[in-house]
Amino acid sequence: MECGIFHTTYQQDMAFRHTWMEKARLVLLLGFILVFPFVANRYWLTLANQIGLAAIGAIGLNILTGFTGQISLGQGAFMAVGAYGAGIMANRLGWPIWLTIPAASLLTAGVGAIFGIPSLRLKGLYLAIATLAAQQIIDWLITHWTSLTGGVEALVLRREANVVLGVALRGDRTFYWIIMAFAAATTLFTANLFRTRVGRAFVAIRDQDIAAEVIGINLFLYKLLAFATSSFFVGLTGALTAHYRGIISWERFTIETSILYLAMIIIGGLGSVSGSIYGAAFMVLVPAFITNVGRQFQTTIPAMAQLLPFIQQGIFGIVIIFFLVIEPEGLAKIWRDIKSYFALWPFSY
Amino acid sequence: MEKLVQLTVSGLTNGAIYALVALGFVLIYKSSDVLNFAQGELLLFGAYLTFFFVAQQGLIWPLGVLLTLVVAVFIGVLIERFVLRPLIGEPIISMIMVTIGLSSLLKAIVNAIWGPVPREFPPFIPSHEVYLGTAVVGMDRLLAIVIALILLGLFSLFFRYSREGIAMRAIADDQQAALSMGISVRRVFAVSWSIAAATAAVGGVMVANIVGVSGDVSGVGLRVFPVVILGGLDSIPGAILGGAIIGLLEAYTGGYIGQGLSQVIPFIVLVLILMVRPYGLFGQEIIERV
Numbered sequence: 001m002e003c004g005i006f007h008t009t010y011q012q013d014m015a016f017r018h019t020w021m022e023k024a025r026l027v028l029l030l031g032f033i034l035v036f037p038f039v040a041n042r043y044w045l046t047l048a049n050q051i052g053l054a055a056i057g058a059i060g061l062n063i064l065t066g067f068t069g070q071i072s073l074g075q076g077a078f079m080a081v082g083a084y085g086a087g088i089m090a091n092r093l094g095w096p097i098w099l100t101i102p103a104a105s106l107l108t109a110g111v112g113a114i115f116g117i118p119s120l121r122l123k124g125l126y127l128a129i130a131t132l133a134a135q136q137i138i139d140w141l142i143t144h145w146t147s148l149t150g151g152v153e154a155l156v157l158r159r160e161a162n163v164v165l166g167v168a169l170r171g172d173r174t175f176y177w178i179i180m181a182f183a184a185a186t187t188l189f190t191a192n193l194f195r196t197r198v199g200r201a202f203v204a205i206r207d208q209d210i211a212a213e214v215i216g217i218n219l220f221l222y223k224l225l226a227f228a229t230s231s232f233f234v235g236l237t238g239a240l241t242a243h244y245r246g247i248i249s250w251e252r253f254t255i256e257t258s259i260l261y262l263a264m265i266i267i268g269g270l271g272s273v274s275g276s277i278y279g280a281a282f283m284v285l286v287p288a289f290i291t292n293v294g295r296q297f298q299t300t301i302p303a304m305a306q307l308l309p310f311i312q313q314g315i316f317g318i319v320i321i322f323f324l325v326i327e328p329e330g331l332a333k334i335w336r337d338i339k340s341y342f343a344l345w346p347f348s349y
Numbered sequence: 350m351e352k353l354v355q356l357t358v359s360g361l362t363n364g365a366i367y368a369l370v371a372l373g374f375v376l377i378y379k380s381s382d383v384l385n386f387a388q389g390e391l392l393l394f395g396a397y398l399t400f401f402f403v404a405q406q407g408l409i410w411p412l413g414v415l416l417t418l419v420v421a422v423f424i425g426v427l428i429e430r431f432v433l434r435p436l437i438g439e440p441i442i443s444m445i446m447v448t449i450g451l452s453s454l455l456k457a458i459v460n461a462i463w464g465p466v467p468r469e470f471p472p473f474i475p476s477h478e479v480y481l482g483t484a485v486v487g488m489d490r491l492l493a494i495v496i497a498l499i500l501l502g503l504f505s506l507f508f509r510y511s512r513e514g515i516a517m518r519a520i521a522d523d524q525q526a527a528l529s530m531g532i533s534v535r536r537v538f539a540v541s542w543s544i545a546a547a548t549a550a551v552g553g554v555m556v557a558n559i560v561g562v563s564g565d566v567s568g569v570g571l572r573v574f575p576v577v578i579l580g581g582l583d584s585i586p587g588a589i590l591g592g593a594i595i596g597l598l599e600a601y602t603g604g605y606i607g608q609g610l611s612q613v614i615p616f617i618v619l620v621l622i623l624m625v626r627p628y629g630l631f632g633q634e635i636i637e638r639v
Binding site: 065071117118121122123124125126128129130132133134136137140144255259262263266270306307309310311312313314316317318319320321324325328 | 384432435436439441442443445446447449450451452453454455456457458460461464571574575578582609612613616617619620623624627628
């Protein structure tokens with residue numbers, strides 16, 4: 001169905017989508033996103049919002065880890081910087097949502113770049129541990145800098161912060177549009193990023209950083225740029241979450257969050273923008289599915305309520321191990337395999 | 350002055366426990382280049398297994414500890430066979446994530462079997478107070494120092510003289526060359542994982558004796574990262590010295606500056622040291638070529 005594609009002009013070759021199938025799928029997806037909030041109930045809307053938020057963060061992490069090859073165990077902390085940044089700007093400075101979200105994202109980009117400095121000397125495991133240290137240091141600052149963040153108490157955003165031009169932005173449906181718009185913009189930006197010099201420099205650093213430096217890529221600049229870009233989107237997720245929920249607490253941004261996002265991009269596919277989205281959807285939907293199935297059995301197995309969190313945790317571990325052992329390239333690869341199976345269908349040889 | 354001595358003693362004893370846990374990390378890293386994020390959960394397993402055999406089944410403690418070691422070795426071999434072996438030669442991120450997944454799975458298993466409620470560890474390790482000059486220290490902590498030093502000695506001899514130990518060093522240096530010399534990489538990995546799991550079980554018993562049998566035991570795994578990185582991931586003396594340094598650092602900051610800061614100071618020092626010496630104090634520097 002998708003075989004025999006010949007490009008006769010450079011425009012065609014560089015087009016973002018090549019075949020009518022790809023265009024059709026894009027239209028279908030957009031149609032689904034537009035129609036979804038009108039047919040879905042509140043539960044599904046919440047899930048969709050979570051997927052959207054997670055997708056932005058996962059794409060951000062994938063820019064750093066999947067495309068630039070810098071492992072980060074500190075994304076949870078960077079997300080906290082975005083969330084607390086937005087919260088504090090809204091509460092202390094009285095800034096409205098349209099100002100706090102970009103400002104908090106930029107702040108996170110700056111913090112990310114600072115914690116990216118060790119990456120200039122460290123690689124692989126040592127860098128992973130250095131970012132783990134960033135996570136611990138930021139966590140500690142948030143819980144102990146009580147005068148600024150409120151410490152271990154949750155931070156509640158002013159309700160007026162969500163008002164733009166006299167319209168109050170609240171509720172799952174309103175935020176569905178905001179989150180989807182940001183997610184779409186993030187996807188478009190990142191997909192195009194890797195068609196530019198900067199993006200290709202990132203990939204070159206991942207593949208062989210010394211060779212990249214030899215061919216004239218400024219490692220200092222581009223590694224920090226990768227940390228900053230990645231942290232920008234992670235901070236965006238944090239800031240959006242803060243305004244969406246209206247309340248933030250440090251417990252949502254611990255090392256477990258960092259691990260969750262790493263799991264998303266591993267399961268979705270390292271170095272794949274669409275994979276980040278699949279991974280985000282997977283990691284939001286699977287726990288929700290397990291919870292629902294668990295509730296079904298609650299009457300027959302009374303211990304289910306206590307066991308459920310551990311079942312979730314166990315399945316989380318099993319899924320990660322399973323994907324790494326069986327399909328290291330993730331859901332993106334599975335989807336590619338399906339497509340290539342049908343490319344010559346039904347006359348594959 | 351008395352405070353300084355007391356802080357030094359308690360710092361060193363905490364450091365000994367860190368070093369004990371760090372040995373397991375180093376052992377696995379030295380032979381297979383894997384940083385095991387599930388080490389904390391192996392400690393947890395060791396603690397709960399001893400609790401199970403001694404407190405729940407009522408066995409005498411030497412037998413309980415022995416059975417714990419046997420089960421730990423078995424778990425180590427299982428992990429190597431089914432989780433790590435398929436990933437030989439995969440990128441570092443895969444290795445990190447697979448051990449993280451493993452830690453999540455192990456924690457879930459422990460919690461599902463024994464529940465999240467903290468239990469009391471069977472008191473078979475003497476923990477009465479001992480006076481060293483003016484400083485007071487628990488007997489259990491002194492024992493931790495002794496055990497850490499014994500294990501250090503054993504491991505050093507093991508890596509220097511035993512056939513398996515030399516094979517491990519050969520594999521860590523160059524897997525292909527080792528294979529072509531007739532060393533069975535699979536067998537050596539299985540041996541190193543089982544030894545690491547057994548070390549973790551011993552560490553788990555010592556930690557649980559101090560903090561009780563609960564999820565807190567695995568938290569020590571996370572706190573030990575600064576120790577192994579500081580000492581150098583592939584250095585056994587580095588693990589011991591790193592443990593002592595981090596232990597002292599925590600004790601001094603806790604005693605002189607503030608208890609809150611002592612939780613984060615190891616990580617700050619970690620970042621600073623990594624900036625100056627990216628391979629830790631004793632770690633082997635890898636010369637990279639394109």
